[in-house]
Amino acid sequence: MDPCPFVRVTVGNLALKIPVASKPARSVVHPSSAPCFCKIKLNNLPPQNAVVPCLPPEAQTLDSAAQANGVAATFHLSKSDLDRVGSKSIFAPKLCLKISIYTGRRGSTCGVNSGRLLGRVSVPLDLAGTECKPSVFHNGWVSVGKGVLKGVFSAQTQFHLNVKAEPDPRFVFQFDGEPECSPQVFQIQGNIRQPVFTCKFSFRSTGDRGTQRSRSLHLDHGNSRSWLGSFGSERERPGKERKGWSITVHDLSGSPVAAASMVTPFVASPGSDRVSRSNPGSWLILRPGDNTWKPWGRLEAWRERGGSDGLGYRFELIPDTSGAGIVLAESTLSLNKGGKFVLDLGSGSGTRPVPNSPGCSPRGSGDFGYGLWPYCLYRGFVMSAKVEGEGRCSKPAVEVSVQHVNCTEDAAAYVALAAAVDLSMDACRLFSQRLRKELCQDSELLR
Numbered sequence: 001m002d003p004c005p006f007v008r009v010t011v012g013n014l015a016l017k018i019p020v021a022s023k024p025a026r027s028v029v030h031p032s033s034a035p036c037f038c039k040i041k042l043n044n045l046p047p048q049n050a051v052v053p054c055l056p057p058e059a060q061t062l063d064s065a066a067q068a069n070g071v072a073a074t075f076h077l078s079k080s081d082l083d084r085v086g087s088k089s090i091f092a093p094k095l096c097l098k099i100s101i102y103t104g105r106r107g108s109t110c111g112v113n114s115g116r117l118l119g120r121v122s123v124p125l126d127l128a129g130t131e132c133k134p135s136v137f138h139n140g141w142v143s144v145g146k147g148v149l150k151g152v153f154s155a156q157t158q159f160h161l162n163v164k165a166e167p168d169p170r171f172v173f174q175f176d177g178e179p180e181c182s183p184q185v186f187q188i189q190g191n192i193r194q195p196v197f198t199c200k201f202s203f204r205s206t207g208d209r210g211t212q213r214s215r216s217l218h219l220d221h222g223n224s225r226s227w228l229g230s231f232g233s234e235r236e237r238p239g240k241e242r243k244g245w246s247i248t249v250h251d252l253s254g255s256p257v258a259a260a261s262m263v264t265p266f267v268a269s270p271g272s273d274r275v276s277r278s279n280p281g282s283w284l285i286l287r288p289g290d291n292t293w294k295p296w297g298r299l300e301a302w303r304e305r306g307g308s309d310g311l312g313y314r315f316e317l318i319p320d321t322s323g324a325g326i327v328l329a330e331s332t333l334s335l336n337k338g339g340k341f342v343l344d345l346g347s348g349s350g351t352r353p354v355p356n357s358p359g360c361s362p363r364g365s366g367d368f369g370y371g372l373w374p375y376c377l378y379r380g381f382v383m384s385a386k387v388e389g390e391g392r393c394s395k396p397a398v399e400v401s402v403q404h405v406n407c408t409e410d411a412a413a414y415v416a417l418a419a420a421v422d423l424s425m426d427a428c429r430l431f432s433q434r435l436r437k438e439l440c441q442d443s444e445l446l447r
Contacts, residue, residue: 003402004189005079005131008168008381011040011097012071014050016118017141017158019057037115038101040073042125043085043093048073052101052159062160074344076168076381079190082127095125097137101144101159119144123163134166168381171405173398175199179247179419180426180438183395197249197257197415203441204244204261240268240431242281244441247419249412258412259286259293260420266301266427273431274303277312281427283420287413296413298325301424309335311428313421315343317378328378333421335428338389341421343382378404385418390429396422 016036036054041047050072055062077085085095099122102115123138143156173196177183185197243265249258266281268274275281280302286293295318304310310332316325333339381401388394398418405411426439 002189003169004172005082006168006170006399007077007082007127007130007165009042009075009077009097009125009127009163009165010071011050011073011099011161011163013062013139013160013162014038014052014072015062015160016052016054016101017057017059017160018054018118019157036101036103036118038072038099041098042075043095045075074381077127082131085127095127097123097125097163099123099159099161101157118157119159121159121161123161125163125165127165130165131167134164137163137165139163169402170381170399171402171411173197173400173411173415173418175395175397175419175422178394178438179396179422180436185249185415195252197251197412198254199415199419200248200250201438202246202248204246240273242266242427242435242439245423245427245439247416247423249416249419251408251412256288257409258288258416260284260299260416260423261286262423262427264300266424268431274305275301275428277302277304280312280314281424283424285413285417285420287409297417299417299420299424301421301428303335303428303430304332311335311425313341313424315341315417328382333387333425334389335425336389338387338392338394338425341385341387341418343378343384345378345380345382383414383417385414385421387418387422387425390425394422394425 036052037049038052039047039049085093098120100120101118103118104115121142121144125137127135129135139162141158141160144159145157172188174186174188174193175183176186179199180201182199182201184195185199186193187196243262245262247260248256251257260283262281263284264280264282266275267279269276269279280300282301283299284295285297285299287296288294297318298316300314302312304312311334312332314327314330316327318325328345329341329343331342333341380403382404383398383400385399386397396418398415400411400414404414423439426435429435
């Protein structure tokens, strides 16, 4: 089945040149010595913020700071979005990117924005044809403001930006039920639904760590114990804990093609009924290889404290060698409303790679540049998984970029990761709340 068309709009290579008045007022600090930022909005999509580096007024090209700034914001448009904005109806919304540029630090005091507006830039977007080929809407300098902030400017401020749209086709998958109910997984394209995977939820015996079997995949007990032990934790003990959950993804022939296994139990912190950030539970995302399961990724999850509780998570990619894992995403989902788990390398929104991760940043150089492994393999949008909040029926919807799927096992690994994210919403529920029976072992149902 063909993938679904998506378009990715990116804004990047931001920079400011602020001229200095010949007789500046002594009491005024030139904005180039203070931080600058901008708010980027595309129609009714959530706005995104980005830092804007300042260049000397005489600069003719972008310096390394502006180049390293890379992608400042990314917006993703689905087929339905494209059809809506491409309609010839007079009521159809027209796409327009709007950027407001400020001096000062981001944030607000008593509800009042702490930044001082320098100017605004609007870039109209015509996305016709961008499903098939990339298009650049702006790349260069533009004047902003009106010589505002009297006593500081002798000319208009110059703002540099690059705005482009690229085709970003994706495979879309939908769970037909909650992961703990061992559902089918369908591939979606428009109104067509085609079954591609089945899921099997089970409990792994605590005395048999890592020896979860599938009917056509043999596991080496000794080897699987060694690497599961190295990634997991032995803090399983009676009391407030959730452990041993596992979900295996099978293709339509019944062969196992991916799995997610809870290797560190979700345990309540001492004196509380919640899983804390300092003591998270974790999953291994597994792929078949050499007649055994091999770890591909690790997902940690915990319950964040705050005005509204959130599911904190961290996902890292595990290299084939014995090197340390590479953190690709770390963020929070609302436990009340749910949300989207996103892997997007080079995005200015949502989750993003941790800047000091080993290797180098994906924002290293060039045109929204990328660095070493894993960013040479994982670029741009990778995948997303939409899950519901606590107490709601959750049938995860998964989007995976076509460029990251070369075989069935690739797609299945992302489906297993989505299932682990969804199950983590339940694993991180307060221990004062009882889980549904599918998530409880027989001994827990008898309590």
